[in-house]
Amino acid sequence: MKIILRSSLSFLILFMISCNDGRFVSPGIRSNIYLKENLRSSSPIDNKIFVKAVRLNPDNFESIKEDANNYTDTKVTKEEVEKLFNLDLKSRIGFLLIIGSRRRDSKSELVNLSVEPKLSDCLPAEKIVFPYTFIVFDRLDLGILRPHIFAYPKYPSESYSWQYEPTASNVDIWTKETLRVLIFFPESCFSQKNIPLIVEISDQEKNKNSYSFNIIR
Numbered sequence: 001m002k003i004i005l006r007s008s009l010s011f012l013i014l015f016m017i018s019c020n021d022g023r024f025v026s027p028g029i030r031s032n033i034y035l036k037e038n039l040r041s042s043s044p045i046d047n048k049i050f051v052k053a054v055r056l057n058p059d060n061f062e063s064i065k066e067d068a069n070n071y072t073d074t075k076v077t078k079e080e081v082e083k084l085f086n087l088d089l090k091s092r093i094g095f096l097l098i099i100g101s102r103r104r105d106s107k108s109e110l111v112n113l114s115v116e117p118k119l120s121d122c123l124p125a126e127k128i129v130f131p132y133t134f135i136v137f138d139r140l141d142l143g144i145l146r147p148h149i150f151a152y153p154k155y156p157s158e159s160y161s162w163q164y165e166p167t168a169s170n171v172d173i174w175t176k177e178t179l180r181v182l183i184f185f186p187e188s189c190f191s192q193k194n195i196p197l198i199v200e201i202s203d204q205e206k207n208k209n210s211y212s213f214n215i216i217r
Helices: 002-019 058-065 078-086
Strands: 049-055 092-101 114-119 126-139 149-153 171-186 194-202 208-216
Touching (some): 049 208, 078 126, 092 114, 092 194, 114 126
Antiparallel strands (some): 092 171
C-alpha cells in the first residue's frame, strides 16, 4: 500500500511540474496570457519539451527588461543585454517563447535545441535566446491536497529566502532550467486577421516538432 501511495504521489508531483501553468512564469508574465496553441501531431520531442508563447505589449516587455533573472547566466553576453534594452515594439510585433522540459532533469533536455519561429512566411527580424532558471521547493510532507511545490526565479534570491527556514516538513530543493526566446517581426508580416505563429523545435537526435499558436489581429 505504501509503495502504491508513494508511486501515486511521485506521479502527481511530476504531473504538476510538467503542467507549469502559473508556476514557472516570471514577473510580468501570467499564465492566463499564454497564446492558445493549436493541436499538433505527437513526436518524440513532444514527450520531452513544452513550448508556450506570450504576445508582448509595452507593459510586459518592460517587465521582461527589468527582470534580474534574465542576466545572471554567463551565457548571456553584455552585447545581448544591451541589444535587449535597445529594442522596442514600434512597428514590430513581439513574442516571448517559454521553452522547458517535462522532466526534472531539465538542463540536459534543453542542450543544443534549435528554435526556428516564423509568422506567416516571415522570419524574425530579431531573435534573442537566453536561459531562465528557477529554484523549486518541494515540501514533501504537506500532503497531496495542499500546495507543496513552489517555484521562484533564481534571482533575486530574496523572494524565496524564507523557504530555507527550518520547518516540520521535509523539503527537496532543485533547479529548473528553461529557455526564453524573444522574437520580433515587422508589422508588415501581420497582414491577415488570423495567422499562426509557428515554432519549429529540433534536438540533437534530429527529432522535430512544430508548435502553432493562434494570433488574432
